[in-house]
Amino acid sequence: MNTQAKEHRFAAVDAEEIRSLAAATVLVACVLFLVGLGILALISIGMGQANPFHYPLRQSVFVAAGCVAAVFTARMPAAWWKSLLPWIFIATVVLLIMARLVGRNINGAHRWLSLGPISFQPSELGKLTAVLWLSCWLSHHRRHTREFLRGFLYPFFGLAAICVLVLIGPDFGTTALIGGVGLILMFIAGTRFSYLLCTLVAGGLFLGVLALHDPIRLSRITSFLHPEKYQSNESYQLMNSLHAFMEGGGTGVGVGRSLQKFSYLPEAHTDFIMAIIAEETGALGSLVVLGLFMGFFVSGMTIGWRCTDPFDRLVAYGITLSITMQALMNIAVVTASMPTKGLPLPFISHGGSNLVFMLAMVGILLRIAGGSAVPKSAVPAKDSRHWL
Numbered sequence: 001m002n003t004q005a006k007e008h009r010f011a012a013v014d015a016e017e018i019r020s021l022a023a024a025t026v027l028v029a030c031v032l033f034l035v036g037l038g039i040l041a042l043i044s045i046g047m048g049q050a051n052p053f054h055y056p057l058r059q060s061v062f063v064a065a066g067c068v069a070a071v072f073t074a075r076m077p078a079a080w081w082k083s084l085l086p087w088i089f090i091a092t093v094v095l096l097i098m099a100r101l102v103g104r105n106i107n108g109a110h111r112w113l114s115l116g117p118i119s120f121q122p123s124e125l126g127k128l129t130a131v132l133w134l135s136c137w138l139s140h141h142r143r144h145t146r147e148f149l150r151g152f153l154y155p156f157f158g159l160a161a162i163c164v165l166v167l168i169g170p171d172f173g174t175t176a177l178i179g180g181v182g183l184i185l186m187f188i189a190g191t192r193f194s195y196l197l198c199t200l201v202a203g204g205l206f207l208g209v210l211a212l213h214d215p216i217r218l219s220r221i222t223s224f225l226h227p228e229k230y231q232s233n234e235s236y237q238l239m240n241s242l243h244a245f246m247e248g249g250g251t252g253v254g255v256g257r258s259l260q261k262f263s264y265l266p267e268a269h270t271d272f273i274m275a276i277i278a279e280e281t282g283a284l285g286s287l288v289v290l291g292l293f294m295g296f297f298v299s300g301m302t303i304g305w306r307c308t309d310p311f312d313r314l315v316a317y318g319i320t321l322s323i324t325m326q327a328l329m330n331i332a333v334v335t336a337s338m339p340t341k342g343l344p345l346p347f348i349s350h351g352g353s354n355l356v357f358m359l360a361m362v363g364i365l366l367r368i369a370g371g372s373a374v375p376k377s378a379v380p381a382k383d384s385r386h387w388l
Contacts, residue, residue, distance in 0.1 A: 019302070019306060020302075020303060020306045020369045020370075021369065021370075023298075023299040023300075023302040023303050023306070023369060024299070024303065024365070024366055024369035024370070026295055026298075026299040027295075027296055027299035027300055027303070027362070027365060027366075027369075028362075028366070029295075030292045030293070030295040030296040030299065031296065031347060031359070031362055033292050034289070034292050034293070034296075034346070034347035034348055035063055035347050035348075035355075037277070037288075037289065037292075037348060038059065038273070038345075038347055038348035038349065038350075039056050039059055039060065039063070040255070041273055041276055041277050041280075041348065042055040042056040042059055042269060042273075042350055043056045044255055044256045044258065044261070044276065044280060045258075045261045045268050045269050045273070045276060047256050047261075055269050055350050058350065058352075059350050059355070061352075062351070062352040062355045062356060063355065063359075065352070065356050066355050066356040066358070066359030066360065067359060069356050069357075069359055069360035069363065070359040070360055070362050070363030070366070071363060072360070072363065073360045073361070073363035073364045073367065074363035074364070074366045074367045074370075075367070076364075076367065077367075078309065078311055078312055078315070078367075078368070081132055081136075081315075081364075082136055082311065085132055085133065085136055088125075088128075088129055088132065089129055089133060089158070091125070092122065092125050092126050092129040092162065093161065093162075093165060095113060095122035095125065096122045096123065096126060096162070096165035096166060096169075097165065098113055098122070099111055099112065099113050099121070099122045099123075099169065100165075100168050100169060104119070110169055111123060111169045111171055119352075119353075120352065120353040120356075121353040121354070123166045123169065123171055123174045123178075124353045124354055124356075124357040125357065126162045126165070126166050126174070126178060127174070127177070127178055127181075127322050127357070128319075128322075128357065128360070128361060129162060130158075130159055130162050130163075130178050130181070130182050130318075131181070131182075131185065131314075131315060131318030131319060131322060132315065133155070133158045133159065133162075134155050134158070134159060134182055134185050134186060134189070134314065134318065135185070135311050135314035135315045135318060136311060137154065137155045137158070138151075138155055138185070138186065138189035138190075138191075138310075138314060139189075139309075139310035139311040139313075139314055140311075142189065142190070142310050145186075145189050145190035145191050146190060146191075146192055148192075148195065151190065151191050151192065151195075152186070152191050152192065152195040152196075155186060155191075156182075156186070156199065159178070159179065159182040162178060163175050163178055163179050163182075166178060167210075170214070170217075171342070172207060172210075172211065172217060172341065173329065173341030173342050173343045174343065175207070176207065176329075176341070177322070177325060177326055177329060177343065178322075179203055180325060181318060181321045181322045181325060183196050183199060183200060184321055185314060185317060185318045185321070188314070188317055189314060217339075220339045220340045221339050237265060237266060237267060237272065237340075238336055238340065240260050240264045240265045240275075241260075241265060241272050241275040241334045241335075241336070242335070242336055243260065243264075244258070244260040244265065244275040244276060244278055244279035245275060245278045245279070245286075245334075245335065247259070247260075247279050248278045248279040248280065248281065248282040248283065248285075248286075249282050249283070250282045250283050250284065251281070251282040251283075251284055252278070252279065252280045252281040252282035252284070252285060253279060253280055253282075254280060255280050255281065256280070257280060258276050258279045258280050259279075260275065260276060260279055261276050269349070269350040270344055270349045270350050270351060271330065271333070271334075271340075271342060271343065271344055271345070271349065272334050273345055273348055273349050273350070274286070274289065274330065274331055274334045274345050274348070275334045277289060277348075289348075290331075293324055293327045293328075293346075296320070296323065296324060297320060297324040300316060300317075300319065300320030300323075300324075300365055301316075301317065301320055303316045303320075303365055303368055303369045304316030304317040304320065304368075306369075307368060312368045312371075315364065315368065316365055316368045319361045319362075319364060319365055320365070322361070323346050323358060323361065326343050326344075326345075326346055327345060327346050329341055329343050330343050330344065330345040330346075330349075331345070346358050347359075
């Protein structure tokens, strides 16, 4: 009976490994397709410009750097993230403060830090840090998640610290993203819904009051509510984005034949790249992009669901939610479903910081998938120290 029990146990482990590896395979395939679509879209956007390969070549460099980051994070055991978390948290706080004090001023916002030829947004690190902080705390105190102090207040303080530092950038969109993902992660971990609902309402009211007293954010809200009225100034980009979707129709005008990319849509290569994809490939291409993000979401959540370790499970959920929620927010902006936020489309928009950190987070997901299905009792203890 003991031998049969062991055989059943290892058979169950093998089945779980297969499911996790299948989810990881789908996840990698979705990411590769999204990155490839992004480079193709950038090649199309470059047509007719003085240097047509400027954006796709830069994006290729970012992809290479992101792949290196993904390989590195895929080889880091979960224990490393836990031991390094205090230093990661401190580094995130310091970098966010530096960005506000000495960062580059772009359109009135201080979100970028320049280290020689390299520029990056510390808020991208803030997304990962928030997920790691909540996952570490909530998994360690998982028996007390229903309590007010250990289940809500203490983890919320860490989340709020990151959100406030991102907000003073100012960066309302990333703040809403980090806060939203954090609250969902706390709900999944078992924090009382009443605490989270009150926090959500209070946070929404707070951001609303700040937006009403910020001329730039207020203009974005008014132009969102009445785009036709402000189509020559504040909602110029939004109206051209909608025009691109309408021109694309069902099958699009053809790859490389977009008209909106010729200065009609100023941020065509970054935040509004989805509008160019929709114009050239139509609703069919848009559905493909949505399907790829849905595949990423399902596979990422499956990896988390198969985890036996609470920390790994929450990290997988947090990373998956962070990436897919950012994609939804970007698509909502370009389709006039919410005010402009300045969030790039993951894996597709041109930009180094977002792409490198997104691919690094994918590496963490792959690491989790590689060891998620194996119970600690089913493998020798020394294996937990080995890298993949």
